[in-house]
Amino acid sequence: MAQTILHKAETRGHANHGWLSSYQSFSFAGYYNPDRMQFGALRVLNDDTVDAGMGFGKHPHDNMEIISIPLEGDLEHKDSMNNVAVIKNGDIQAMSAGTGIYHSEYNNDRASQVKFLQIWIYPNKKNVEPRYDQLTLNLEDRHNKLQQVLSPSVDDAGVWIHQDAWFHLGKFDKDINTEYAIKKQGNGVYAFILSGQVEINGEVLNTRDALGIWDTDQFKITALTDAEFLLIDVPMEF
Amino acid sequence: MNQTQILVIGRHPEILATVIRLVNNNPAWNATGCITDEEAISAFDKQTFALVLLGGGIEELSEDQLSAYFTSHNPDIKIVQHYGGGSGLLSAEIYEALG
Numbered sequence: 001m002a003q004t005i006l007h008k009a010e011t012r013g014h015a016n017h018g019w020l021s022s023y024q025s026f027s028f029a030g031y032y033n034p035d036r037m038q039f040g041a042l043r044v045l046n047d048d049t050v051d052a053g054m055g056f057g058k059h060p061h062d063n064m065e066i067i068s069i070p071l072e073g074d075l076e077h078k079d080s081m082n083n084v085a086v087i088k089n090g091d092i093q094a095m096s097a098g099t100g101i102y103h104s105e106y107n108n109d110r111a112s113q114v115k116f117l118q119i120w121i122y123p124n125k126k127n128v129e130p131r132y133d134q135l136t137l138n139l140e141d142r143h144n145k146l147q148q149v150l151s152p153s154v155d156d157a158g159v160w161i162h163q164d165a166w167f168h169l170g171k172f173d174k175d176i177n178t179e180y181a182i183k184k185q186g187n188g189v190y191a192f193i194l195s196g197q198v199e200i201n202g203e204v205l206n207t208r209d210a211l212g213i214w215d216t217d218q219f220k221i222t223a224l225t226d227a228e229f230l231l232i233d234v235p236m237e238f
Numbered sequence: 239m240n241q242t243q244i245l246v247i248g249r250h251p252e253i254l255a256t257v258i259r260l261v262n263n264n265p266a267w268n269a270t271g272c273i274t275d276e277e278a279i280s281a282f283d284k285q286t287f288a289l290v291l292l293g294g295g296i297e298e299l300s301e302d303q304l305s306a307y308f309t310s311h312n313p314d315i316k317i318v319q320h321y322g323g324g325s326g327l328l329s330a331e332i333y334e335a336l337g
Binding site for chain 1: 248249250252253256293294295296297298319321322323324325326327329330333334
């Protein structure tokens with residue numbers, strides 16, 4: 001029997017730093033809720049809006065798989081591995097912090113905000129060599145179907161990370177439905193609704209709601225309106 | 239005020255400095271940072287710590303040996319792996335460990 005946990009959008013933590021508005025699905029920085037520590041290996045899902053011309057200055061990370069998915073606008077990334085890149089809507093970026101890296105993320109646009117998802121997954125191996133990966137996705141490949149955008153394998157679709165995790169994005173028209181088969185025994189899925197209304201396992205979810213589902217092999221997804229959503233398939237024990 | 243003493247061990251000097259700065263942002267906490275196992279054991283022997291944060295870069299063998307040493311000398315000590323490197327996870331990890 002599938003187990004589920006519902007996280008309504010309005011129950012997320014929120015930090016307003018003036019230049020940054022961050023809605024946090026799990027405990028992060030000043031937001032601490034013992035009941036919202038993680039979903040399996042998924043530790044951070046921050047829904048961030050960065051003001052024009054602002055950003056995150058140089059800061060360190062280690063031992064974490066960090067994925068950025070821009071939703072609106074462009075974000076410039078610089079890191080201590082000499083990577084300089086701009087990620088935009090339709091891209092996905094993955095970074096293995098491993099033994100330690102520094103990076104910065106800026107919205108260099110002087111007029112428009114940047115909205116992006118910042119997702120952190122616990123690695124399945126500590127102290128790996130830091131690495132950075134970025135991919136431009138074909139947006140049509142998620143129209144009325146699931147588009148895999150991340151996996152554990154360099155040879156599979158999307159970017160890859162050091163964890164048995166898979167991400168899929170979907171942009172479904174109203175009344176389109178599909179079945180999602182969980183990728184690995186012991187994994188669960190955290191379904192995050194980017195826009196619209198979606199029914200998953202009988203639960204109606206609205207924009208920025210999330211449903212965690214585990215102890216099942218598969219579940220049904222139905223778009224009740226035109227909708228976009230992200231499925232994060234991660235180990236529940238790791 | 240009695241501060242909670244926290245021993246932070248990490249191999250990357252800049253990240254260690256960041257973690258210490260972030261821990262010390264909370265006036266109820268005080269961090270002592272060490273890069274090597276020898277420094278960590280020396281610091282542990284001089285002071286009573288409530289919590290040890292194991293940061294990035296520490297080899298598995300060192301982690302096991304340090305953890306064994308700390309718990310044998312202070313069975314109540316909490317030892318947690320700090321992930322993320324001076325990140326937004328730090329406070330929650332400490333709150334969780336200290337109950």
